[in-house]
Amino acid sequence: MTFVEDFSPSGGRHLYIPLQERLDASEARELVEALALTAASLDPSPHQNVTDGCIRVPGSAHKSGGHQVLITPLSQAYDVLRRRNPAAAIAALRTALAPELTRNRALKARRAKTAAAQRTAGAQLLQVSAGSETALRRTARTGLYDTARYKSPSEARMAVLNHFSACGWTLDQVQNELTGQFPGLAALYGSAEKQDRLMRQEWAKAEAWTQKGRPRQRGEKNAFINNTSPTKPTGGAPSASAAAIHQLVNDLENVLYAVLDHRLKDRGREGLSLRLLIRALLGYMRTKETDLLDVGCRTLAAAMGKHHVTIARLLPVLVQASDGILTKVADARHKAADVYLIQLPEQYQQLARELTWRRGKIHSIRPVFRALGDAAALVYEAIERGRHSPTSAELIRNSGISRSTVEKALVSMEGLGMIHRDGRYWKIMATANLRVLAERLGVMEDYQAQISRNRRERAVWHAYLDRFLEVRVIESDLCDSEREEHWIPPDDAALWQAA
Incomplete structure (x- = not known):
């Protein structure tokens, strides 16, 4: 079997096996998971779903710097990609991996049996009725989800985590119940290694989504005024005041x-x-x-x-x-x-x-320091927010900026009337107006120009995103059921009298 290899700046390697005939996602997943049993460093996750898992091709920029480097000689890689591997090569690979394929199926069946036993035990222990249990709680308990609503187990478990986060649960509470009343949520991860790797990251996303979904307004009260309001979530601490x-x-x-x-x-x-x-x-x-x-x-x-x-x-x-x-x-x-x-x-x-x-x-940076520089902003802050009026030596030591840079900033700010020297100590000039100084230095125009440029670029970006919005037309937009649009012809008597 022929392949193309590249090298990542992070130390990993990618192997590309081009095929002459299409391979179903489930078959590709079985083969990759079988290969993972033979090589501990192989990451099967890019082939474990049909929507995610894209990798960088040779020549792509890497997030940590550098690019994906093609190891296979270019002429050889071109020949491999042009000829591709026939179906016989896949059949030979499946034959070579027959023990691993069997082992992988046995492991999946064993995990499914264990999860089913845990779900049965949890159902008997809790005696939860189907009529009073929510769909997401049932998914967390059984591991079963509506495939018409969630395309993959990852989407289903994110919905469950969002539900628990909205109800005020903590990460420790959720983890404690993975072996208790909600073993189905653990089964949605597939393996303990994947659960340990993704649990904290996905819980952080769930908390961010829950808090961002409905931001609480200032002065808003959580008390409900009648018994028709939804119940207040319990079990967790409220958001910070x-x-x-x-x-x-x-x-x-x-x-x-x-x-x-x-x-x-x-x-x-x-x-x-x-x-x-x-x-x-x-x-x-x-x-x-x-x-x-x-x-x-x-x-x-x-x-x-x-x-x-x-x-x-x-x-x-x-x-x-x-x-x-x-x-x-x-x-x-x-x-x-x-x-x-x-x-x-x-x-x-x-x-x-x-x-x-x-x-x-x-x-951060007040407009006047656009002209004076970052070092001047930090020196001014050290004088303004210091526990006592500092000397030049203390400013150099506390700010971590070189002596020449600090002295240049002090001279510039003293010349503009921002600070003054009282003996050996530097103090803020109380009568100095930094906004007026910024206007005098001409930086306010640059500041306003940057804000205007950001607004234009943001408007262009939003307009580009709006092109992909799906326009849905419902039946009520086309026809009003309460309005009679058909024409009723007049009777013959009325026509005869009119004539």
């Missing part, structure tokens, strides 16, 4: 100044951008009063005075460098941006409690 979000932001600012700034200062110019990016996210978190942010790259770019491509490149880097503070929980889809969760990791909770909160408000 506005006061809790502000307290969380204050704690995260302490961690930012004490830990993250010192880690990111060693990254050079990229570190300056990352430090300002996390400040922008914390600022939006305080403004929106939520720990789940779906702010687009263009919005962050306008707030930081950078290009949206730069923001898109920095966000994954910040996720890795934030040590668990920033986590991506959902990918962008249609008009919605990527969803990020901001939280205080357990290893920083004690530190956040020991440090006192800082005065003032955190900013």
Whole structure:
């Protein structure tokens, strides 16, 4: 059997086996799962469903940098793709893998039998009546789902996880019931390895979808006024209040100044951008009063005075460098941006409690610093939000910026009347108006131009997406059943009298 091979920058390899005749998805899945039993490093997931699992072809750009590199010589690869493997080669492969195919079928039958026994035991234990049990709870208990509504087990289990998240369950509660009253949910994963690999990721997506599906308005009350309202979910904690979000932001600012700034200062110019990016996210978190942010790259770019491509490149880097503070929980889809969760990791909770909160408000890049630069913004923040008026040496040490850059920023800001020197200490000029200075420096026009450009590009993108919306025409749009549209002819007597 002939194949084409390429190499990924992440260290993996792809093998392409072109065929002369089509192969059903179920048959391809059996063969790949059988091959996985012979090679532990083989990933069968791209062939385990019919809708997902696309891989990068040779020459494609990789998300971590670099490209897929073709290992097979180009002339040989062209010959393999032109000739392709006949049906006899597939038959020979199936014969060679006959023991693995039999073993795989036995493993599936054993897992199905075990799941059925667990479902029967759970049904006898709970004595749940079919009339009072919801469809998604029944799916979680039995593992059976409506194939007309859910195309694959992954869609069915995501619906179940969304249901549990909406009811206020926690991840630990769901995991505890996988071997209890809901073994069918575990069966939907297929294997314990797949369950361990996907459970936390899918639960994070379920939580993000549940909280984003109906955002709670400020001042909204959850109390119901009559008995016809739906019951309030029980069993979980309510979403964080506005006061809790502000307290969380204050704690995260302490961690930012004490830990993250010192880690990111060693990254050079990229570190300056990352430090300002996390400040922008914390600022939006305080403004929106939520720990789940779906702010687009263009919005962050306008707030930081950078290009949206730069923001898109920095966000994954910040996720890795934030040590668990920033986590991506959902990918962008249609008009919605990527969803990020901001939280205080357990290893920083004690530190956040020991440090006192800082005065003032955190900013990303105020318009005036579009002209003065990122380093000047950080130096100004160190003076503005410092626990005491700092000296030049303290600014250099605390900001992690070189001496020449700090001194240049101090001279520029002192010349503009933003700061002044009182002996050895630097202080903020209370009468300085940063917006007026920005207008004088001519950066407000650039700021407004970037916002207008973002609006135009966003409108073009939305118009492009609207082209794919499915237009549905229902019967009531074509005909009103209560309106008589047929014509009733007059009787002969009326015509004779008229004549």
